Amino acid sequence: MEELLEILRSLKPGVEFDENTKLAENKIFDSLGMISLVAELSDEFDVEIGAMDIVPENFESVKTVWDLIQRLQDED
Numbered sequence: 001m002e003e004l005l006e007i008l009r010s011l012k013p014g015v016e017f018d019e020n021t022k023l024a025e026n027k028i029f030d031s032l033g034m035i036s037l038v039a040e041l042s043d044e045f046d047v048e049i050g051a052m053d054i055v056p057e058n059f060e061s062v063k064t065v066w067d068l069i070q071r072l073q074d075e076d
Contacts (some may be wrong), residue, residue: 001066007040019063024056047072
């Protein structure tokens, strides 16, 4: 999960992230930020995040993003 936290910190410097940080509730990422986040996650974790995966439930918190990455890696 540390890799994920590093990506989040690089995209949003100054935001204190931990696994329980509420991304959607705190409106940390706007639509362009989400595009950048998805691209970074795809590259770093070698997963394909499709349109069906880009739903609020998968990006509610750092933990839900991590769960998405783990699920996509397990599918490969």
